[in-house]
Amino acid sequence: MEILGLWLAGFFTLSLFSFLYKDNPFYGLAEHVFAGLSAGYEVGLVYHSVILQQLVDPISQHWVNAAAGDHPGFHIMKIGFLLFAGALGVLMFARFFPKASWISRYPLAFVMGNTAGIYLMSELHGRLIPQIAGTFVNLLNPLNLIIFFGVLTTLIYFYFSKEHTGVLGGSARVGIWFIMIAFGAHFGYTVMGRISLLIGQVQFILIDWLKLVKPG
Amino acid sequence: MGFWQRVSQLDRRWIYLAVALAVIFPLLVPMKMKLGITPEARQLYEAIETLPDSSVVMLTFDYYPSTVAETRPMSIAALHQMFRKNLKVITMTTIPLGGPSMADRTMKLMGDLYHKTYGVDYVNLGYKANYTAVLLGMGSSIESIYPSDQYGTPLANLPLMQTVKNYDQISFIFIVADNGIVDNWISIVNAQFSTPMGAGVTAVMAPKFYSYVQAKQMTGLLGGMKGAAEYEMLVNKPAMALIGMDSQSLAHLLIIGFVIAGNVAYFATRKKKESKG
Numbered sequence: 418m419e420i421l422g423l424w425l426a427g428f429f430t431l432s433l434f435s436f437l438y439k440d441n442p443f444y445g446l447a448e449h450v451f452a453g454l455s456a457g458y459e460v461g462l463v464y465h466s467v468i469l470q471q472l473v474d475p476i477s478q479h480w481v482n483a484a485a486g487d488h489p490g491f492h493i494m495k496i497g498f499l500l501f502a503g504a505l506g507v508l509m510f511a512r513f514f515p516k517a518s519w520i521s522r523y524p525l526a527f528v529m530g531n532t533a534g535i536y537l538m539s540e541l542h543g544r545l546i547p548q549i550a551g552t553f554v555n556l557l558n559p560l561n562l563i564i565f566f567g568v569l570t571t572l573i574y575f576y577f578s579k580e581h582t583g584v585l586g587g588s589a590r591v592g593i594w595f596i597m598i599a600f601g602a603h604f605g606y607t608v609m610g611r612i613s614l615l616i617g618q619v620q621f622i623l624i625d626w627l628k629l630v631k632p633g
Numbered sequence: 634m635g636f637w638q639r640v641s642q643l644d645r646r647w648i649y650l651a652v653a654l655a656v657i658f659p660l661l662v663p664m665k666m667k668l669g670i671t672p673e674a675r676q677l678y679e680a681i682e683t684l685p686d687s688s689v690v691m692l693t694f695d696y697y698p699s700t701v702a703e704t705r706p707m708s709i710a711a712l713h714q715m716f717r718k719n720l721k722v723i724t725m726t727t728i729p730l731g732g733p734s735m736a737d738r739t740m741k742l743m744g745d746l747y748h749k750t751y752g753v754d755y756v757n758l759g760y761k762a763n764y765t766a767v768l769l770g771m772g773s774s775i776e777s778i779y780p781s782d783q784y785g786t787p788l789a790n791l792p793l794m795q796t797v798k799n800y801d802q803i804s805f806i807f808i809v810a811d812n813g814i815v816d817n818w819i820s821i822v823n824a825q826f827s828t829p830m831g832a833g834v835t836a837v838m839a840p841k842f843y844s845y846v847q848a849k850q851m852t853g854l855l856g857g858m859k860g861a862a863e864y865e866m867l868v869n870k871p872a873m874a875l876i877g878m879d880s881q882s883l884a885h886l887l888i889i890g891f892v893i894a895g896n897v898a899y900f901a902t903r904k905k906k907e908s909k910g
Contacts, residue, residue, distance in 0.1 A: 437649045455730060462729045467762045474780075535765055535821075543820025543850075551848030564847070602840045606856065610703065610836035612656070612884045613858040616877040617702020619656050630660050632876060 427626040430618055472503050567595040637901035640894055648891060655887045659879030666882050668875070673846055674863040677831040677853025681714055681805060688804040689721045689797055693818075694739070695810035698731040700835050706861035706874035707809045707833035708739055713868045715807075716747035721793055722755040723803070725779075727764040727814050737783060752791040759783030764814060768821045772800050799826075805852075806830040815842060819850050833860055 429450065432443035476499050483492035505527055511520035552568045554561035573585060574592030581589045623630045634642075681690065692711055696704040715722050724740055726732030740757050749755055758779045761767045770778040775798065776788045788794040796802060806828055808818050815832050822828050829852055834842055836857025845851040855864055858881055861874035 438646060459729060462760070463762070466729070466760055471762065532765070535769065539817075539820040539824060543824030544816070547824070547848045547850050548844060551844065599840070603837075606836045606839050608885070608888060609857050609859065609881065612652075612881055612888075613703045613836060613877065614700065615652070615884075616656055616858065616880045619653075619660060619880070620702070620873060620877060623657070623660055632873065 423626050427622060430622060434618075472499060475499055566591070571595050635902075635905070637898040638905075641898040641902050651887060651891075652884055655883045656880040659883050660876065663876070664879045664883070666879055668859075668862060668866065668878055670863045670866060671856075671860075673843070673854040673856075674860055674867065675853070676846075677807075677833075677855060678714070678864065678867040680829065680831055680852040681711075681720070681807070682718070684718070684720060684804050686719050687721060689723060689793075689802055690715055691803050691806045692722055692724045693806070693808045693810065693814075694724060694726040694732050694736040695728055695808060695812065695814045696732070696735075696835075697728055697811060698735065700811040701735070702873075702877065703835045703858045703861060704809050704811055704833065705735070705739065706858070706872055707855055707864060709743065709872065710861065710864040710868050710870060710874075711807050711809070711833070712739070712743040713870045716743060716749055716754075717868075721797075723758060723793070723797065724755065725758040725767075726760050727767065728812075729760055729762070733760045733783060752786070753793055756788075756791055756793050757783040764817060765821070768817055769825075772822065772826045774799055800828045801826075803828055808832040809834075811835045811838070813838075819845055823850055833864070 429447045432447035435441055436444040476496055479492040479495045479499070483489040483496070505524040508524045509521050511517045552565060554564060556562055556565060570588045570592035572592070573588040574581075574596065576585075576589075579585060620630075624632055684690070692708065692715065694708060712722065722740075724736050726736050736757055736759070740755060743749075744751060744755055751757075758775075759782060761778060767778050775794070779788060781787050782791065782794075800822060806818065806822065808815055808830060810818075810832060811834065815834060815838070818830060818832070823830055831851055831853040832842060833855035834857075836859070839854065839856030839860070842851065842854050842856075846854050855861060858874050858877055862878045865871050865875045
């Protein structure tokens with residue numbers, strides 16, 4: 418079975434690479450198989466990890482505990498919460514019926530409010546404040562000076578309430594340079610990332626599949 | 634047609650072929666190019682190296698199979714260090730597609746290699762949907778989020794999990810990820826529960842996360858295959874990432890050559906067009 422899996426993976430890898438020469442049926446086959454497999458796997462996984470694990474199983478467990486007389490009020494309340502959340506999930510399917518699609522806005526509103534509440538605090542305490550604090554550095558160190566002026570001039574570049582002339586314009590131009598250097602770093606890393614993916618697949622073909630190269 | 638004009642109109646498939654050869658050749662004939670270790674990788678290594686014996690660490694498998702060339706070597710190198718140091722490892726994933734099976738295979742492989750016992754030395758919590766709720770909820774009770782492990786065993790039956798209730802008992806979190814989940818680990822878990830953490834991320838993501846290291850929100854960082862190769866060197870277990878670095882370097886040299894040639898061709902042909910016009 419493992420050998421069959423290896424050969425299938427090898428065949429589909431080469432089929433996908435064949436697109437680099439030109440579009441062909443092997444590429445189309447690999448693309449469709451991947452899309453179908455991913456969708457099927459995802460449906461199975463969501464059924465198992467969400468509907469069963471997070472709704473059906475906890476309801477059953479609380480029901481058993483309540484029936485056994487172990488703090489029945491608490492367990493009934495938990496079942497109520499779970500049924501409420503499940504009902505909100507079901508309401509999302511109202512989107513498929515144009516006349517009733519407005520109902521789906523209720524669970525969406527719940528999700529949006531919930532997400533905003535969680536992220537408001539985490540973004541503030543986890544990102545904004547620590548990142549600002551990260552610029553409070555010893556300016557006698559030349560590297561810290563670069564960080565300080567990089568943040569300052571980049572922020573000035575994004576200040577649009579006054580025309581970029583004079584000191585403001587000069588600072589904004591310096592800010593553009595910092596932004597360009599950041600783009601260059603991102604681009605360089607992206608090239609490295611893409612080449613790494615190619616290396617990974619070539620290693621798979623030469624080492625795992627065809628066994629032409631011994632690792633190490 | 635002049636030379637530079639021919640270069641500027643080169644069929645892109647020749648470039649693909651050249652890149653493919655630059656990647657394949659060093660795998661067949663290793664060149665063993667020199668590789669330095671960045672301070673960020675060393676800091677991550679030192680953070681785990683200085684943990685006391687039997688400390689509990691969390692290792693996440695937050696990546697899809699498409700990026701295993703960069704991320705899997707990081708997980709394996711991290712596990713070499715953790716198991717060699719006799720740390721207790723709890724692993725989990727927030728990635729539905731492939732995350733659970735990769736965590737399962739890697740943990741079994743490394744656990745067997747170091748003769749570790751499942752449930753005592755390491756535990757695989759598996760996948761759970763809705764990562765925000767998962768990360769937040771584990772701060773109060775891991776068992777409330779994961780009543781059972783990847784294999785359906787209740788956490789109460791696993792000896793390791795009897796002492797680990799939430800992030801308070803976890804000494805370090807090593808995130809290996811190929812997506813924005815790292816932001817959530819930092820902004821939710823590090824910010825609210827002060828759990829020390831470091832990350833191994835794909836090269837595409839790496840530049841963004843240096844600011845977290847600078848702001849001391851993360852202890853260290855591994856960026857892409859280069860980061861994975863650095864960690865393999867640090868734990869003294871050269872493997873797939875280090876093998877791939879010769880190809881990486883050669884391909885980069887080739888791309889730099891193409892960028893220079895493309896620009897020279899552009900300016901040379903533009904000059905000719907202008908003089909004709």
